[in-house]
Amino acid sequence: xxxxxxxxxxxxxxxxxxxxxxxxxxxxxxxxxxxxxxxxxxxxxxxxxxxxxxxxxxxxxxxxxxxxxxxxxxxxxxxxxxxxxxxxxxxxxxxxxxxxxxxxxxxxxxxxxxxxxxxxxxxxxxxxxxxxxxxxxxxxxxxxxxxxxxxxxx
Amino acid sequence: xxxxxxxxxxxxxxxxxxxxxxxxxxxxxxxxxxxxxxxxxxxxxxxxxxxxxxxxxxxxxxxxxxxxxxxxxxxxxxxxxxxxxxxxxxxxxxxxxxxxxxxxxxxxxxxxxxxxxxxxxxxxxxxxxxxxxxxxxxxxxxxxxxxxxxxxxxxxxxxxxxxxxxxxxxxxxxxxxxxxxxxxxxxxxxxxxxxxxxxxxxxxxxxxxxxxxxxxxxxxxxxxxxxxxxxxxxxxxxxxxxxxxxxxxxxxxxxxxxxxxxxxxxxxxxxxxxxxxxxxxxxxxxxxxxxxxxxxxxxxxxxxxxxxxxxxxxxxxxxxxxxxxxxxxxxxxxxxxxxxxxxxxxxxxxxxxxxxxxxxxxxxxxxxxxxxxxxxxxxxxxxxxxxxx
Numbered sequence: 001x002x003x004x005x006x007x008x009x010x011x012x013x014x015x016x017x018x019x020x021x022x023x024x025x026x027x028x029x030x031x032x033x034x035x036x037x038x039x040x041x042x043x044x045x046x047x048x049x050x051x052x053x054x055x056x057x058x059x060x061x062x063x064x065x066x067x068x069x070x071x072x073x074x075x076x077x078x079x080x081x082x083x084x085x086x087x088x089x090x091x092x093x094x095x096x097x098x099x100x101x102x103x104x105x106x107x108x109x110x111x112x113x114x115x116x117x118x119x120x121x122x123x124x125x126x127x128x129x130x131x132x133x134x135x136x137x138x139x140x141x142x143x144x145x146x147x148x149x150x151x152x153x154x
Numbered sequence: 155x156x157x158x159x160x161x162x163x164x165x166x167x168x169x170x171x172x173x174x175x176x177x178x179x180x181x182x183x184x185x186x187x188x189x190x191x192x193x194x195x196x197x198x199x200x201x202x203x204x205x206x207x208x209x210x211x212x213x214x215x216x217x218x219x220x221x222x223x224x225x226x227x228x229x230x231x232x233x234x235x236x237x238x239x240x241x242x243x244x245x246x247x248x249x250x251x252x253x254x255x256x257x258x259x260x261x262x263x264x265x266x267x268x269x270x271x272x273x274x275x276x277x278x279x280x281x282x283x284x285x286x287x288x289x290x291x292x293x294x295x296x297x298x299x300x301x302x303x304x305x306x307x308x309x310x311x312x313x314x315x316x317x318x319x320x321x322x323x324x325x326x327x328x329x330x331x332x333x334x335x336x337x338x339x340x341x342x343x344x345x346x347x348x349x350x351x352x353x354x355x356x357x358x359x360x361x362x363x364x365x366x367x368x369x370x371x372x373x374x375x376x377x378x379x380x381x382x383x384x385x386x387x388x389x390x391x392x393x394x395x396x397x398x399x400x401x402x403x404x405x406x407x408x409x410x411x412x413x414x415x416x417x418x419x420x421x422x423x424x425x426x427x428x429x430x431x432x433x434x435x436x437x438x439x440x441x442x443x444x445x446x447x448x449x450x451x452x453x454x455x456x457x458x459x460x461x462x463x464x465x466x467x468x469x470x471x472x473x474x475x476x477x478x479x480x481x482x483x484x485x486x487x488x489x490x491x492x493x494x495x496x497x498x499x500x501x502x503x504x505x506x507x508x509x510x511x512x513x514x515x516x517x518x519x520x521x522x523x524x525x526x527x528x529x530x531x532x533x534x535x536x537x538x539x540x541x542x543x
Contacts, residue, residue: 019343021325026274026308053326060327060474061308063274079236080423080464081386081450117311117468119275120239122384122450123392132277 006031007042016047021057025064034069062116070105070112072150075129079118082125086140090126091115093140097147110151156409163397167372167380169360170353170396171247176254177293179363183254184297188218188262191362198366199378200358204230204314204351205421205446206521210358213348216338217263220346225265227256228342228349232273232319234311235422236468237448240382241352242276243394248356249283253290253302255355258362259348260300268300269342271319273307280304311472315520316341316349318474329476330520353382353447374400377439387419387450388412403443404433407451414453417536422448423465424525427458429536458537459495463488465529473522480523483514487530491541501542504534 001009010027014020024043029035035058044051058064065073076082076091095101098111105112121127124136130150138146183191195211202208217225229252233241245252256268272280287302294300310328312318317331320342341347350358357379361369369379377399386392389410407415419427420443428436428443436442452461466488475481490507493499511527518524534541 019324022308022322023306026306049325056327057325060329061274061310063309078464079468080461081237083460083464084387084452084456116275116309117472118234118236118238120233120242120273122237122239122386123394125386129275134278 003032003036003038004042007039007046011043011046018047018049021047021049021054022061025054025058025061029064033071034065034067036066036068040066068105071110072130073112073114075114075116075119077117077119077121077125077127077129078115079122081122082119082127085125086138087126089140090128090138090143093143094147097144111147157391160391160395160409164395167396167398169364169369169380170244170251170356170382172360174248174251174254174359174363176250176290176359179359180254180257180294181297183258183362184261188264191258191262192218194361194366195358196366198357198361198369200354200361200369201378201440202351203353203357203381203446205235205424205444207440207444210350210354213338213350214259214262216336217346217348220339222346224267224343224345225263226342226345226347227259227263227265227268228316228319228323228347229256229268229270229352229355230314230316230319230349231276231352232271232307232314233276233352234273234314234472235424235446235448236465237386237419237422237450238384238446239386240384240394240447242279244352244356244382245272245276245279245283249286250290251356251359252352253287254362255350255358256302257294257298257300258358259350259355261298263346263348265348266299266301268302269323270302270304271307271313271323272304273313274309277306280306310474311468312474312520312522315522318520319349320347327474329474330522332519351446372398374437374439374441376441381445382447383445383449384447385410385449385451388415388453388456389451399439401438402434403428403436403438406438406449407433410449411451412453414455415451416454416456417452417458419448419450419452419461419529421445421528422450423468423529424522426528427461427532427536432536458533458540459491462491462530462533462541466491466526469522469526477517477519477523479514479517480519480526483510483518483523484526486510487526494542501538504538504541508534 014023044054126138127136200210313322313328318328322328337347469484473480
C-alpha cells in the first residue's frame with residue numbers, strides 16, 4: 001500500500017476531528033516505522049490541520065519519531081532505580097551485541113537502541129521496552145539470547 | 155521479621171487489591187443520590203492520590219455544579235514519576251474496581267463518557283484492558299448510560315499534569331494550560347471534566363462498599379486513609395505495598411531498608427530527599443512529606459551527585475519548554491552542578507542556583523517546574539559535600 005493510501009485508511013478508521021490527531025499519528029508510526037515529512041504533509045491535508053500543528057504535535061512525543069527508525073526499537077530505562085541496579089552494564093552489553101552506540105540504528109535496519117525515562121517497573125530493574133514488550137530484571141549476560149530471540153521472531 | 159510485620163500491616167488495610175463484587179457496588183452507588191455520594195466522600199476525607207492531594211469530594215462537587223450537558227470522567231494513568239509503578243499494578247490486578255470508580259463518578263457528576271489516558275509505555279496492557287472494559291459495559295448495561303474508552307499517550311511525562319493530559323487528548327502538544335479555568339469547569343473539549351488518579355478511583359469504590367468511616371479511621375488528621383507505595387532502590391524487598399498514611403520515615407526504613415539507608419527520596423524526582431538524621435521527625439503524609447507513592451531508598455554506597463544529576467537529566471528532557479523558568483532553569487541547574495563538581499565554579503555557586511529555584515517555584519506554569527526545586531534543594535542542603543567533592 002502506498003503511503004497516501006495508508007494515511008487515508010488510518011484517518012478513516014480513527015476519524016478526521018482535531019482530537020483524533022494523536023491516535024492517527026500513533027497508528028501511522030507503528031504501521032510505517034516513523035513519521036516522515038511526506039506522511040505528516042498528507043495528514044495535514046486530509047485532516048485539514050496546519051502542517052505546523054501536525055509537526056508540532058508529532059515532535060512533542062518521544063514515541064512518535066520523525067527520523068527513520070529500526071524495525072525494533074529498544075528503549076532502555078535510564079532512571080535512577082534502574083541505573084543503580086546495573087543499567088550501564090546492560091547498555092554496554094546491548095551496544096556490543098548490536099554493534100551500535102546508544103541512539104543509533106543497526107546497518108540491517110532491524111534495531112534502534114535508545115534510552116528512555118522511567119518505564120514503571122522500578123522494582124525489577126534494569127528494564128527495557130522492545131516495541132511494546134517489557135523485559136525486566138536484565139543482566140548483561142542475558143542480552144545476547146534476548147536479541148537472538150527477537151531476531152528469530154521478526 | 156520485618157516481612158511478617160509488613161504482611162500483617164497490609165492485611166489489616168487491604169483495600170486496593172482485595173476482591174470486590176464491583177457490580178454490587180455500582181448498583182448500590184447508582185441507587186444513592188449524587189449529593190449523598192459527595193457527602194460520603196467528604197466524610198472519608200479522600201484526597202487525590204496522584205500527589206497533589208486535592209479533596210476528591212470537592213473536585214466532583216465542582217464538576218457536578220458546572221453547567222453543561224456533556225461532561226467527562228478521565229482516569230490519569232500517565233504514571234511517569236520516576237520510582238512509581240503502582241497504577242500499572244492496579245490496572246493489571248483490579249481493573250474492574252477502577253471502572254467502578256469511574257461509573258460512580260459519572261453518576262455523581264452526570265457524565266456519559268469516560269476515558270483512561272494510558273501512557274505509551276503501558277501499551278502492552280491496552281488489548282486486555284479493552285476486553286475488560288467491554289465486559290464491564292455488558293455488566294452495567296441498562297443500569298447506567300456510560301461508555302469508557304482508552305486513549306494512549308506517546309511518551310511524555312508532563313502529560314500527567316491534568317491540563318497537559320487534556321491538551322494531549324485533544325491532539326495537541328502536551329503543554330499545560332493557564333489556570334483558571336480548571337478542568338472541572340472547562341476541561342476536555344471545553345466541557346466540565348474530572349481527572350482522577352487510578353488509585354483515587356479504586357478508593358472511591360472501596361469507600362462506597364465499606365462506608366466512609368472505615369477509610370477515615372485510618373491515617374492521621376490531615377492524611378486520612380491508606381496509600382499504595384511503590385518501593386524501589388536499595389531495599390531487599392522492592393515492590394508494591396499498601397500502607398497507612400502517617401508513618402514516620404524511621405519506621406518505614408526499619409521495615410524496608412537494607413540496614414544502611416542514608417536517604418529516602420519521597421515522591422520521585424519531583425519529591426523530597428530526606429537524610430538519615432531527619433528520619434524520625436519526618437511523617438509520610440500531607441503534613442510531612444507528601445508522595446504520589448514513589449519511595450526510593452539509597453544506601454551509603456550511592457553518590458547523591460549522581461542521583462541529583464539523573465533527576466536533572468530527566469527534568470531537562472521532560473520539561474515541555476513552554477515557559478522559560480522551567481525550560482532554562484532545569485538546564486542551568488544541571489550545568490551549574492556539573493561546573494561546581496569539576497571545580498570550574500566555586501561551591502558558593504550552589505547558593506546562586508538555590509536562589510534561582512525560587513524563581514522556578516514561583517514563576518513556572520505547572521507542577522513540573524514548580525517541583526524541581528524540591529529535590530534540588532533537599533539534596534543540596536543535606537548532601538552539599540557530595541555535590542562539591
